[in-house]
Each structure stands twice: as structure tokens, then as C-alpha cells.
Amino acid sequence: MSKLNRQQAPAEGAAQRTGLNVFVILAVLTIVEYIVAVTLDSTVLLVALLSVAALAKCWAIVTYFMHIARLWRGEEAH
Amino acid sequence: MAAATQAAPAPHGKAHADPVAHAWERVKINRLGLWLFIFSDAALFALFAASRFYLSGTARDPHLNQILGLGITSILLLSSASAYRAETAFAHGNTARGRGMLLVTLLLGLVFVCGVGFEWATAEFPVHEQYGTAFYTMTGMHALHVVTGLLFLLIIWARSGDGHYSGGPAVWPVTAVIIYWHFVDVVWVFFYPTLYLVK
Numbered sequence: 001m002s003k004l005n006r007q008q009a010p011a012e013g014a015a016q017r018t019g020l021n022v023f024v025i026l027a028v029l030t031i032v033e034y035i036v037a038v039t040l041d042s043t044v045l046l047v048a049l050l051s052v053a054a055l056a057k058c059w060a061i062v063t064y065f066m067h068i069a070r071l072w073r074g075e076e077a078h
Numbered sequence: 079m080a081a082a083t084q085a086a087p088a089p090h091g092k093a094h095a096d097p098v099a100h101a102w103e104r105v106k107i108n109r110l111g112l113w114l115f116i117f118s119d120a121a122l123f124a125l126f127a128a129s130r131f132y133l134s135g136t137a138r139d140p141h142l143n144q145i146l147g148l149g150i151t152s153i154l155l156l157s158s159a160s161a162y163r164a165e166t167a168f169a170h171g172n173t174a175r176g177r178g179m180l181l182v183t184l185l186l187g188l189v190f191v192c193g194v195g196f197e198w199a200t201a202e203f204p205v206h207e208q209y210g211t212a213f214y215t216m217t218g219m220h221a222l223h224v225v226t227g228l229l230f231l232l233i234i235w236a237r238s239g240d241g242h243y244s245g246g247p248a249v250w251p252v253t254a255v256i257i258y259w260h261f262v263d264v265v266w267v268f269f270y271p272t273l274y275l276v277k
Contacts, residue, residue, distance in 0.1 A: 012170035016163060023159035030155060030270075034148050037275035043136050050271040057267045065162050065260045071113055074106050 022064045029053050101247035112254055116261050119223075123265045126219060127272050130212035136276050139209050141202035147274040150193035151266065157186035158263040161231075165256045171245040173238060176252070180235045183259065187228045194221045216269055223262050230255040 033053045040046045062068050164179030194217055203210045234255050237243070243252045 009170075012166055012172060015166040015170075019159055019162040019166065022162075023155065026155050026158075027152070030148070030151055033271055033275060034144075037271070037277070038144075043277065047136065047276060050275055054268050054271055058264050061158065061260055061264050061267065065158055066257050066264075068113070071109060074102075 018064060022060050025060055026057055029057050098246065105247050105250045108250060108254065112257060116257070119261070120265070123219070123268070126212075126216045127268060130209075130216060130272055133212050134208040137209065138274070138277050139201075139203040139213070142274055143197060143200065144274060146193060146197055147270065150190050150197075151270045153186050153190045153193065154263050154266050157183050157190065158260055160186060161256045161259045165249075165253055168238070168243050168249045168252045169245065173241065173244060176243075177235060177238050180231055180238070180252075184228060184231050184235065187224055187231065187259075191221055191224055191228070194224075213273055216273060220262070220265055220269055223265070227255070227259045227262050230258060 033050055036049050036053075037046060040049070160179050160182040164176045164183060167173070167176035167179060197217070198214070201210075201213070203213070205211060205214050234243070234252055238252070243249050
């Protein structure tokens with residue numbers, strides 16, 4: 001393993017862990033959405049809860065996976 | 079070649095002493111362009127979602143395959159995670175892992191498209207009914223974006239074998255395709271509850 005790769009390995013590992021954490025959050029929210037939709041009868045409450053869950057998932061993907069902050073920060077490091 | 083690159087004037091007339099800094103500047107502009115495209119495409123999908131509620135209210139067809147819906151949603155989320163791993167690996171110069179993760183993403187995307195195809199083939203609601211119109215239009219348009227993303231991923235995967243994207247600003251094409259792939263996932267994050275869960 002080259003010196004550069006040895007230096008980059010911990011940073012890559014940390015970034016991969018962030019990705020894994022975000023995926024777990026997304027998976028949990030998706031399961032919660034499904035359970036809420038199956039169990040709830042109130043349309044208004046269901047739409048409200050599903051909207052909150054979808055917005056939370058969208059925020060997680062846009063922030064951590066799509067790196068929207070780089071639009072104004074302009075750096076590439078993970 | 080390198081000397082010629084350094085001697086070439088910048089488009090706005092200012093000489094760039096550091097070609098790497100110039101390359102990052104171009105990435106910044108390209109990123110802005112990509113996000114402008116994403117915002118305009120998001121507006122189209124938002125209109126589709128609005129039309130679903132306009133056409134059929136919150137009612138959904140009882141024949142929808144809920145397990146299949148949850149399954150393909152999970153597959154697409156998983157593909158986003160593998161795409162992120164691919165991008166991270168390329169950004170850190172780990173091309174082998176990056177290519178492997180791109181391949182995983184491609185396969186998961188294919189499974190998603192097959193899932194949508196299966197849903198279309200087995201759905202018991204007709205396209206000319208209100209809910210059917212919304213369902214087929216929304217899933218069809220989304221699947222078209224998925225297929226486009228798969229083509230981009232395939233191109234990136236094929237070119238990465240020659241060491242095209244080996245760290246720094248050279249990784250931008252991989253990043254751009256993967257941002258697009260995540261966008262396709264974001265659209266489904268809203269389409270899944272809109273089509274399958276709201277009642």
C-alpha cells in the first residue's frame with residue numbers, strides 16, 4: 001500500500017461509516033412509513049406523518065449523499 | 079502537452095498559474111449547472127405528484143402490490159448507499175473498490191427497473207382510470223430517469239477501467255453521475271408514499 005493510500009484509508013473509512021449511518025436512517029424511516037400507512041386510518045394524520053418522513057429522508061440524501069453544501073463551500077474532501 | 083496546457087489562456091482572459099486550481103474552478107461551475115438541471119427536473123416531478131392528488135385525491139387502488147412497492151423502494155435506497163460508497167472510494171483514489179460499488183449500483187438499479195416492469199405487467203388497474211393514469215405516468219417517467227442513470231453509470235464504469243477518474247478534480251464525472259443517481263432516489267422518496275401509502 002502506498003504512503004498516499006495509507007493516509008487516505010482512515011478518511012475513506014470515516015466517510016463510508018457516514019454513508020452507512022445515513023442508509024440505516026433511511027431504511028428505518030421507510031419501514032416506519034410502511035407501518036404507519038398500514039396501521040393508521042386517519043388520512044390527515046397519515047399524510048402529515050408521511051410528509052415529515054419523506055422530507056427527513058430527502059434532507060438526509062441531499063445533505064450527505066448529494067453534498068449540496070459544496071455548492072457554496074466548494075470543497076471536494078469527504 | 080503539459081506545457082501547452084499551462085500556456086493556454088483561461089476563457090476569461092486570466093492566466094491560471096495552478097492548473098489544479100483551475101480544474102477545481104471548472105468543477106464548481108459544472109456543479110452549479112448540474113444542480114440547476116436537478117431543480118428544473120424536480121419541478122417536473124413535483125407537478126406529476128400534484129396531478130396524482132388532483133386526479134384521484136388521496137384514494138389509491140386496493141390491488142397495489144405493497145410488498146413489491148416496499149421491496150423496490152428498499153432496492154433503490156440500497157443502490158444510493160452503494161453509489162455513495164463508489165463515489166467515496168473514487169474520491170480517495172480507491173478505483174478498484176469504486177468500480178466494484180458502481181457495478182453493485184448498476185445491478186440494483188436493474189433490479190429496480192425489473193420490479194417496476196413486473197408491477198406494470200401484473201397491475202390490475204387500467205391506465206385509463208384516474209389513479210392508473212397517475213400511477214403509470216409517474217412510475218414511467220421515473221423509470222425513464224432510472225434507465226438514463228443506468229446508462230451514465232455504465233459509461234462511467236467502463237471508462238474508469240482506464241484510470242480516468244483517479245482522485246482530485248478528475249473524479250467530477252463520477253460525482254456528477256452519482257449525484258444524478260441520488261436525485262432519482264430523492265424523487266422516489268416522494269413518489270413511494272404518494273403512490274403506494276397515502277389512502
